[in-house]
Every structure is written in C-alpha cells, then in structure tokens.
Amino acid sequence: MRLVVLGLSLSSSWGNGHATTYRALLRALAARGHAVLFLERDVPWYAAHRDLPDPGFCELALYADLADLDRFRARIAEADAVIVGSYVPDGVAVGERARAWTEHVCAFYDIDTPVTLAKLAAGDHAYIAPALIPAYDLYLSFTGGPTLDLIEARYGSPAARPLYCSVDPDAYPALARETRWDLSYLGTYSPDRQPTLDRLLIEPARRAPHLRFAVAGPQYPREIDWPDNVARIEHVPPAAHPDFYAASRYTLNVTRADMIRAGYSPSVRLFEAAACGTPILTDRWEGLETVLAPGTEILPVDAADDVLAVLRGQPEAERRRVAAAARARVLAGHTAAHRAAELEMHLHDAHGRRRNIAAGSRLAEAAAALTGR
Incomplete structure (x- = not known):
C-alpha cells in the first residue's frame, strides 16, 4: 500500500513518546513492502532536538502550516490510506483536509486515547472534534477494552480498533552492562x-x-x-x-x-x-x-x-x-511486526466496509431510478 501518515513527530523523540511508536511501526510497514510518507508539522521545539532527520524506512516531509500542507494534497489523494495522529497541531483542520482530499480509507490513530476522551468531555477539541470522529473510517486506539465500545457508541465511530504501541526488537536488544x-x-x-x-x-x-x-x-x-x-x-x-x-x-x-x-x-x-x-x-x-x-x-x-x-x-x-x-x-x-500486521488487517477491513457502503448506495440509486423515485 501507499500510506500517508500525518503525525506529531517522527524526526524528534524529545519530550514525546509518539516518535518511537511511529518509528517502530513504520519501519515494520516498510519491511512488509509498504511505502509511507510521514508529514510532520515543522515546530521549533522539535527542530532543535531532531535525532532522526532522515529515516531510511520512509519518506519524511515537513510542512510549515495548514496552507503549506496543500503541497501534499495530491500525495494524500493518491494514497491507499491516510492516517492522522493525535496531538497533531491544528489536528481538526488537518483531519478535515485529509478526509476531503482522499476517497480512500482515512483513519485516526490515537496514541493518547484516555487523554483525548477527557479533553472531548471538557470541550477541548484541539486535535479531534466529536463531529470528525464519524467521518474517519477507522479509529485506531492506544487503549483497548471497554473504551472502544464507548468511542463507537458515544461518538459514532464506524470502527474503533486497538492498535497498541510496540517495540522494535532490533532497536531494543538485551545488553550485558554493569549495573548503575x-x-x-x-x-x-x-x-x-x-x-x-x-x-x-x-x-x-x-x-x-x-x-x-x-x-x-x-x-x-x-x-x-x-x-x-x-x-x-x-x-x-x-x-x-x-x-x-x-x-x-x-x-x-x-x-x-x-x-x-x-x-x-x-x-x-x-x-x-x-x-x-x-x-x-x-x-x-x-x-x-x-x-x-x-x-x-x-x-x-x-x-x-x-x-x-x-x-x-x-x-x-x-x-x-x-x-x-x-x-x-x-x-x-507486542513487536512492531505484530502491530504492522494488525494495522494491515484493520485497513483492509475498512476498505471492505467502504466498498460495501458504495455498492449499497449504487443499488439504492438504481432501485430508486427503476421505481421512478
């Protein structure tokens, strides 16, 4: 697949746990043959602490603001799936653009699900809004269990699925070191x-x-x-x-x-x-x-x-x-390879749901035409 991911940060692990989660997952996706473009908002606090400015496992591009994101409209439209992450600056506007620019699967990846739900309950819509959740084909959640049912029942997600963080065992080996x-x-x-x-x-x-x-x-x-x-x-x-x-x-x-x-x-x-x-x-x-x-x-x-x-x-x-x-x-x-396989499954299921919805709409239109409605 050709994937576009709009996330908080891939280039800098400073002060956030998102970068290591994305790095492990995207490296595993690349190993499975997928091509990924990661779009990251260029902000000064990460620019000053970039420890992976040129990842070898995916394409990384920075954008200055919402207007600058337009440069990637064609890439988003061409992608087989688009994933917008939590805590992305102007996340609601980014998500609305992603949903409008692609006719394929558009997913939200929440690496902060409990924090997100607490913000929504308080009326804080910094990166996700209640009206946007049903527009995403898939809500990928850092949190499993009963929270998934809540996301579907209260907020109208068509499919809330767990996608826990993971580890790249090649990057995190067991080493013999003196105890400090x-x-x-x-x-x-x-x-x-x-x-x-x-x-x-x-x-x-x-x-x-x-x-x-x-x-x-x-x-x-x-x-x-x-x-x-x-x-x-x-x-x-x-x-x-x-x-x-x-x-x-x-x-x-x-x-x-x-x-x-x-x-x-x-x-x-x-x-x-x-x-x-x-x-x-x-x-x-x-x-x-x-x-x-x-x-x-x-x-x-x-x-x-x-x-x-x-x-x-x-x-x-x-x-x-x-x-x-x-x-x-x-x-x-719980390795990144396991998560990449889970993500593939969730995206393929979401593609299937979109096809079924589209087929149902065409059948309904044909039936209405036949009956003169």
Whole structure:
C-alpha cells in the first residue's frame, strides 16, 4: 500500500513518546513492502532536538502550516490510506483536509486515547472534534477494552480498533552492562504522574540511601527535591535506551491518571524495557494482565514498602526469571511486526466496509431510478 501518515513527530523523540511508536511501526510497514510518507508539522521545539532527520524506512516531509500542507494534497489523494495522529497541531483542520482530499480509507490513530476522551468531555477539541470522529473510517486506539465500545457508541465511530504501541526488537536488544542503578524511570515530566513517581521512586530513595536510582526525561520542574542517590538525566535518546535499561536492575512504569481510569493502556516504555530484559515494577491498572502477567512477568507495587521489598529481598534468580518471562511475552506478541500486521488487517477491513457502503448506495440509486423515485 501507499500510506500517508500525518503525525506529531517522527524526526524528534524529545519530550514525546509518539516518535518511537511511529518509528517502530513504520519501519515494520516498510519491511512488509509498504511505502509511507510521514508529514510532520515543522515546530521549533522539535527542530532543535531532531535525532532522526532522515529515516531510511520512509519518506519524511515537513510542512510549515495548514496552507503549506496543500503541497501534499495530491500525495494524500493518491494514497491507499491516510492516517492522522493525535496531538497533531491544528489536528481538526488537518483531519478535515485529509478526509476531503482522499476517497480512500482515512483513519485516526490515537496514541493518547484516555487523554483525548477527557479533553472531548471538557470541550477541548484541539486535535479531534466529536463531529470528525464519524467521518474517519477507522479509529485506531492506544487503549483497548471497554473504551472502544464507548468511542463507537458515544461518538459514532464506524470502527474503533486497538492498535497498541510496540517495540522494535532490533532497536531494543538485551545488553550485558554493569549495573548503575537499582531502580530507574524513563519518562517526560507529567503533573499527574509525579505523585506516583514520588511514592514509588523518590520516597524509596529517601528511605534507602545505600541504593541507587535514576530519573531520565525532560521538563521536570527545578523545585523538585531530588535525593542525593537519584541521578537526574535530562534526555536519553532512543538509541541509548537499551544501555539505560541494561544499567538498571529494575525499572519503573508509571501510568498517567487518565490512562489508569481507562485501563488497557500499556506504555511504549513497558514494551521497550521488557524487550531489553529489564524487570519492571508498575502501578496498577485494569487490563494489565492482558499484556503482562502480574507477579510472573511484571511486578505491581502500591507503596514505597512494596518497592523496597523487591529491591532488598527478591533473589537474583527470580529477578532474572521475571525479566526473561516478560521479554518472551513481548517478543511473542507486542513487536512492531505484530502491530504492522494488525494495522494491515484493520485497513483492509475498512476498505471492505467502504466498498460495501458504495455498492449499497449504487443499488439504492438504481432501485430508486427503476421505481421512478
């Protein structure tokens, strides 16, 4: 297929998790023979931090604004499918143009589904509006479970389907590295995640000064009081993620509040850490067991005592067993190749629905002509 994807960012992983998700998925699509054009809004905060300006697996083009997007109208019209992502600047206007310019399948890929639904409920239509959802042939959702039924029933999507994030196992191998930290966390600052990070990493660090911790990611406020045994790293580019995880005895997964409420919303970092062979401590959310088995493939924790019990008491053999089980589960079902195959299936199904609708319309017109209506 010829695909056009209009997404938040492919060129820069700075301050967003979209880039690594798109990179893994599009590389896997290219390996399956598809040609992809990725259109990215040229904004200064990503321009200053581009770590993949020239991807070899797809064509990347930047556009300055909505008017400049017109340069790609013919490419969008020619594509077999067009996908518009969440958090795209002027996303509603971009989606309306994409829908108007193509007669083929037009899909919305929501990498932030619980956040999107919370914004819609609050009347915030920054990148998707209720009236636009039924116009998309397909709503691809970062979140599975009951949320998919809600998107169809409340907002009128003709087809809401799960498309979780994934990992490229070639880019995220298990490495042998000297341990630098007992527990690490990799993620951009988020106000709703910070209380959990305080409870599950900062508080254990204060109570166990002999252990070593790390928090990597941008945008953390200066006023946070980091204990002396917590290393602060401003940014770890994707190419350095495997080294970061390999240097961590355990790593922590922290979920945004909206995603905990929705459930069934695994983070891309969860799959990446598992692929790298680092055991994961996580907060709890509904649907976790459909991704990794609690207790055997991932370790849920609720408080600092739980974290310290693992860090101080879990035998090394058990730590390695949990890591190996998670890695095997992810490689068996959560790689980018799996997601690319799922996306193909969803797009082909959407093409079939469009053909059936078009055929039904032609039959109705023919019947009306025969009866003189």
